Amino acid sequence: MSHTTPLYASFRSIGAYIPKKILSNEDLETMVDTSDEWITKRTGIKERHIAAEDEYTSDMGAKAAAIAIERAGLSTDEIDLVLCATVTPDYFNMPSTACVISDKLGIKNVQAFDISAACSGFVYLLSLAKAFIESGMKKNVLIIGAEKFSSIVDYTDRSTCILFGDGAGAAVISATDKKEEAFIDVHASADGSYSDFLVTPAPGSRNPASQKVIDEGLQYVQMKGNETFKLAVKTLTKDVKEILEKNGIASEDIPHFVPHQANYRIIKAVGDALKMRQEQVVVTVHKYGNTSAASIPMAINDIWESGRLKKGELMLLDTFGGGLTWASALLPFAGESI
Numbered sequence: 288m289s290h291t292t293p294l295y296a297s298f299r300s301i302g303a304y305i306p307k308k309i310l311s312n313e314d315l316e317t318m319v320d321t322s323d324e325w326i327t328k329r330t331g332i333k334e335r336h337i338a339a340e341d342e343y344t345s346d347m348g349a350k351a352a353a354i355a356i357e358r359a360g361l362s363t364d365e366i367d368l369v370l371c372a373t374v375t376p377d378y379f380n381m382p383s384t385a386c387v388i389s390d391k392l393g394i395k396n397v398q399a400f401d402i403s404a405a406c407s408g409f410v411y412l413l414s415l416a417k418a419f420i421e422s423g424m425k426k427n428v429l430i431i432g433a434e435k436f437s438s439i440v441d442y443t444d445r446s447t448c449i450l451f452g453d454g455a456g457a458a459v460i461s462a463t464d465k466k467e468e469a470f471i472d473v474h475a476s477a478d479g480s481y482s483d484f485l486v487t488p489a490p491g492s493r494n495p496a497s498q499k500v501i502d503e504g505l506q507y508v509q510m511k512g513n514e515t516f517k518l519a520v521k522t523l524t525k526d527v528k529e530i531l532e533k534n535g536i537a538s539e540d541i542p543h544f545v546p547h548q549a550n551y552r553i554i555k556a557v558g559d560a561l562k563m564r565q566e567q568v569v570v571t572v573h574k575y576g577n578t579s580a581a582s583i584p585m586a587i588n589d590i591w592e593s594g595r596l597k598k599g600e601l602m603l604l605d606t607f608g609g610g611l612t613w614a615s616a617l618l619p620f621a622g623e624s625i
C-alpha cells in the first residue's frame with residue numbers, strides 16, 4: 288500500500304469466549320418469582336452463561352481477543368490499538384480493561400482505552416476503528432466487547448436478573464486498499480435525555496462507595512424495561528432503514544442481519560419492519576441472554592463458527608443500550624471462511 292492509496296477499514300476476523308456455567312430459566316425459578324414460560328414468551332431467553340467468581344471481564348476479553356488475532360493471521364506485536372467496550376470493567380475506573388487485556392496478551396507500548404456506550408459499545412468501536420484506520424493513524428485495531436454483567440445484576444430483582452448474561456467477543460479491524468473489503472457505513476448516536484432508562488447508580492462521583500450504596504443496592508443495574516423496549520423498536524427500525532436507504536442497499540440483499548440480542552420480541556419487530564426472512568436474522572438471545580457490548584461479536588462469532596458467515600458476505604448490525612445510545616453498521620466480512 289502506498290501512502291497515496293486510499294485506506295479502508297476491513298473486518299478481518301472474529302472470536303468469542305463464552306463462560307462455562309449456565310444459568311437456566313429453571314434455575315431462576317428457584318431464585319425469584321418467575322417462570323420459564325414468562326421468560327420465554329416475553330424475551331425468548333432460555334439460558335445465559337455466567338462467569339466464574341474469579342473470572343473477570345478482562346479474562347473473557349483476552350480469550351476472545353487471542354482467538355480473533357490468531358484467526359486474522361497476525362501476531363500480537365502487529366496490533367497497534369486496543370479498544371474495549373464494557374460497562375462492567377475490572378476496575379471502576381482505572382486501569383482500563385483494555386490496558387489489563389493488553390497486558391494479558393503481551394501487547395506492550397500500544398495505545399489502549401475503554402469506551403462506555405453500554406450495549407452499543409461494539410458498534411461504537413467499529414466507528415472508532417474506521418476513523419483511526421482511514422486517517423492512516425493505525426493499521427490493525429483490536430476491538431473487544433466484554434461484560435461480566437452478573438457483577439452488576441441484583442439476583443432478587445426479577446425484572447432484570449432474567450435478562451443478562453456474561454461473555455466476550457472480539458474482532459481485528461485492519462487497513463486495506465481493497466474497496467470490496469471496506470466498511471460501507473457506520474452510524475452511531477445517543478440521546479442523554481433518556482439516561483434514567485438504564486442506569487447503574489453507583490459507584491461513581493455521584494454515589495461513591497458507601498454503606499448507603501450497599502443498603503439501597505445502588506450498585507445494581509436499574510431499567511425502565513417497558514419504556515426501553517418501545518423506544519428500542521422505534522429507534523432501531525428508523526436507524527436501520529436509514530442506513531440501508533442512504534447506501535442504496537435493499538434489506539433482501541443482506542445475508543446476515545445481526546441485531547443486538549436483548550429480547551427476541553425487539554429482534555422480531557425490527558426484522559419484520561425490514562421484511563427480513565427468518566434465515567437472514569441472527570438470533571442467539573435464547574442461549575446467551577443479553578450480554579451488552581459482547582452481544583453482537585458473540586453473535587457474529589456464532590455464524591462464523593457454524594460456517595454460515597462466508598468471506599465477502601454483507602452484515603447489517605444494529606444495537607441499542609444505556610445512555611441511551613444506538614448504532615448500526617453495514618459492512619462485508621473480510622476474513623477467511625471456516
Ligand code: UT7
Nearest residue numbers: 321325329406445446449512513515516519549550607608
Ligand atoms: O440491552 C439494552 C436494552 N434493553 C432492552 O432493550 C430491554 C427492553 N425491555 C424488555 O426486554 C422488556 O421490557 C422486559 C422483558 C424487561 C419486560 O417485558 P414487558 O413485556 O415490557 O413487561 P413489563 O415490564 O410491562 O411487565 C409486565 C408484567 C408486570 O406485572 P403486572 O404489573 O402486569 O402485574 C411485571 O411485574 O410482568 C411482570 N414481570 C414478571 N413476571 C414474571 C416482570 N418481570 C417478570 C418476571 N417474571 N421475570
